Amino acid sequence: MKKVFALIAAFIPAIASAAGANVHLDKHLTDLKDTASLQRGAQTYMNYCMGCHSLEHGRYNRVARDLGIPEDVMKENLIFADKAFGDLMTNAMSPDDGKKWFGATPPDLTLVARVRRPDWVYTYLRSFYEDPTRPYGVNNAVFKDVGMPHVLAGLQGLQVKGTAQVAVGFDTLTGQEITEEHEGVLYLAEAGSLTAEEYDKLVFDLVNFLVYMAEPIAVERERIGWWVLLFLAIFFVPVYMLNKEYWRDVK
Numbered sequence: 001m002k003k004v005f006a007l008i009a010a011f012i013p014a015i016a017s018a019a020g021a022n023v024h025l026d027k028h029l030t031d032l033k034d035t036a037s038l039q040r041g042a043q044t045y046m047n048y049c050m051g052c053h054s055l056e057h058g059r060y061n062r063v064a065r066d067l068g069i070p071e072d073v074m075k076e077n078l079i080f081a082d083k084a085f086g087d088l089m090t091n092a093m094s095p096d097d098g099k100k101w102f103g104a105t106p107p108d109l110t111l112v113a114r115v116r117r118p119d120w121v122y123t124y125l126r127s128f129y130e131d132p133t134r135p136y137g138v139n140n141a142v143f144k145d146v147g148m149p150h151v152l153a154g155l156q157g158l159q160v161k162g163t164a165q166v167a168v169g170f171d172t173l174t175g176q177e178i179t180e181e182h183e184g185v186l187y188l189a190e191a192g193s194l195t196a197e198e199y200d201k202l203v204f205d206l207v208n209f210l211v212y213m214a215e216p217i218a219v220e221r222e223r224i225g226w227w228v229l230l231f232l233a234i235f236f237v238p239v240y241m242l243n244k245e246y247w248r249d250v251k
């Protein structure tokens, strides 16, 4: 018994750190029924991420079917290189090259939303900041010394880490915002082509797509679940009556 407890105890810090317990994570309100969001996420992924990160447990035709993307649109806009419609979503980067170029091989991201959780990925993609000591000039607030360059910098702009005035509430009398000076805050020093809200929305859609990728059956499973519950509810009536009938003479 002691051994079992020791084993459980040994895993607790691992679970805590995997969830990034010491960093504040912004909430991702995943919505897998928002097909338009999933389509936009897929488009951003194919344009900005696929070159480095494969989705090797998924197939293009499955994604097209699930997200309601017509075959010709998918082939023309979202499938690059010489891939066929039914192919696995791999890319051409070899793990060795990846390691040489970035210090770490860009991992496959099919399951990243399950391994890291959506909140983590959502915060990570919005937490790059300027750091001249790093090879690509950026660091990340939730993934220290990450090897990945800030590939969305053109859209988000460049954040720096420093001291800034942070809104902490409202003065109930005057209605004015109360601010406090905080250290280690990320703020935008150089604007990108999107506003902060537009960028958050883009990343929201991207993470929505990655959550779908990690479990393509999720929406279908929920739908089937309701039918199963309905079946059980209806089935309960004859079973209940049958039960009564069987026991009628015994009692």
Ligand code: HEC
Binding pocket: 044, 045, 048, 049, 050, 051, 052, 053, 102, 103, 104, 105, 106, 107, 109, 112, 116, 121, 124, 125, 145, 146, 147, 148, 149, 151, 152, 206
């Ligand atoms: C130029 C190559 C490159 C591109 C493009 C790129 N990444 Fe990365 N990414 C990397 C590398 C390299 C790592 C591994 C970093 C490390 O371990 O230090 C990484 C790590 C990650 C991780 C953390 C994975 C983990 O669990 O450790 C996530 C999430 C991620 N990338 C998402 C994305 C998304 C989403 C995009 C598209 C917007 C993207 N990346 C585009 C190179 C890239």
